[in-house]
Amino acid sequence: MENKKVFYGWIIVAASVVILAFMWALPMSCFSLFIKPISEDMGFNRTSLSLCSTIVSVTAMLASPFVGKWVEKYSIKLIMILSAALVALGFTGYSFSGKLSMFYISAVLIGLGLNGSSTLAVSIILKNWFIGKRGLATSIALAGSGVGGMIFSPLVTSLIGSNGWRNTYRLLAILIIAIVLPTILLIILKRPADKGLEPYGTDQSGAKSMGNNKKSELTMNLAELKTKPILWIYVFSTMIMGFSVGGVLMQAPSFLVDIGYTSSTAGTVVSAYLGIAVAGKIILGHIYDSKGSRAGILFGTGCFVISAISLTMAKSYPMLVLFTIFYGFGTCVGTVTPSVLTSKVFGSKFYGEIIGFTNLFGQLGLAIGTPLLASIYDFTGSYNYAWILCITFGIISILGMLYTVSQSEKMLLDTAH
Numbered sequence: 001m002e003n004k005k006v007f008y009g010w011i012i013v014a015a016s017v018v019i020l021a022f023m024w025a026l027p028m029s030c031f032s033l034f035i036k037p038i039s040e041d042m043g044f045n046r047t048s049l050s051l052c053s054t055i056v057s058v059t060a061m062l063a064s065p066f067v068g069k070w071v072e073k074y075s076i077k078l079i080m081i082l083s084a085a086l087v088a089l090g091f092t093g094y095s096f097s098g099k100l101s102m103f104y105i106s107a108v109l110i111g112l113g114l115n116g117s118s119t120l121a122v123s124i125i126l127k128n129w130f131i132g133k134r135g136l137a138t139s140i141a142l143a144g145s146g147v148g149g150m151i152f153s154p155l156v157t158s159l160i161g162s163n164g165w166r167n168t169y170r171l172l173a174i175l176i177i178a179i180v181l182p183t184i185l186l187i188i189l190k191r192p193a194d195k196g197l198e199p200y201g202t203d204q205s206g207a208k209s210m211g212n213n214k215k216s217e218l219t220m221n222l223a224e225l226k227t228k229p230i231l232w233i234y235v236f237s238t239m240i241m242g243f244s245v246g247g248v249l250m251q252a253p254s255f256l257v258d259i260g261y262t263s264s265t266a267g268t269v270v271s272a273y274l275g276i277a278v279a280g281k282i283i284l285g286h287i288y289d290s291k292g293s294r295a296g297i298l299f300g301t302g303c304f305v306i307s308a309i310s311l312t313m314a315k316s317y318p319m320l321v322l323f324t325i326f327y328g329f330g331t332c333v334g335t336v337t338p339s340v341l342t343s344k345v346f347g348s349k350f351y352g353e354i355i356g357f358t359n360l361f362g363q364l365g366l367a368i369g370t371p372l373l374a375s376i377y378d379f380t381g382s383y384n385y386a387w388i389l390c391i392t393f394g395i396i397s398i399l400g401m402l403y404t405v406s407q408s409e410k411m412l413l414d415t416a417h
Contacts (some may be wrong), residue, residue: 068356
């Protein structure tokens, strides 16, 4: 009878989609939609306002290793509820801000709550619930950020136009309190044992999969890995990919308006590529599971590089379409690749502390990338050099990640002998 029921882990996956639709898409994917209206209303330049993204990323970066450990050790419900409430409080702070300093303080609150209410917490929870189909489960959950972006991008654009950016932020804060907090409270559980279950993949065919995983994973903790070049090359590759993917995410809408497209068209493009990312994340997770790490790296990061090349020629409408499609797939590497590839390269035994450390560098890249790309625009009046930098970093990231996969396999062979 029990086998005929839907495994509760999949219900947690569905809840995670809802949570990430709010807790990642709103503070990260949709912030770019506020840059132009806030700058024009308050008289800020884009670099100054874009520092909000930097502050969010730096704060989240510094908190990431701690959150990774806390999620493993303490009540996941409490951590996620407090984290989501901090993001809602930060949105409220934005809505009442009259000075840049007030925006920056609110950004700190959002950064403190980001990891504990979004991708880091969800990745650790699903690592506990899934042995078989872990990549698929994680990528479906992370697709929630794309679902949120697809839904909220046109909605936020419309609300800003009709009600102003201040009232829009207040409404978003109310939605987090009314929808996200009850979802966490009623559905989220840290481990299958909390419901009297075993992780998905521990019975029948899953038992074989679990056994294989134990034989084919590194089991070094973070302290040991810090002495190895493989970790530093991996986190550097993650950092420059966060720089590039996040920088395009934050600056592309303003760039499209600058080169002649309307704000409505820019909003539609954002909605389209975030919508493509919904399927893209699931496809990328499936590629990692079924085709292996190298295929996942080449597909995901390769799509990003193509999208950045297309963006340099986006005045041409066909190239704008090409950018939208490939960035829809390429943006997935910012969330899916660290969550999935970390366990494939370094194993699952010390996943919490390693993903927390990796997340730190991904957010560092985003923190550096957003203001640096905006500064390139402010100094040159063009984003062309910014996009060339992103293309270069994308290619270097591919090479670095491929190297870490090869080194992980080599280390496993050395250990076996």
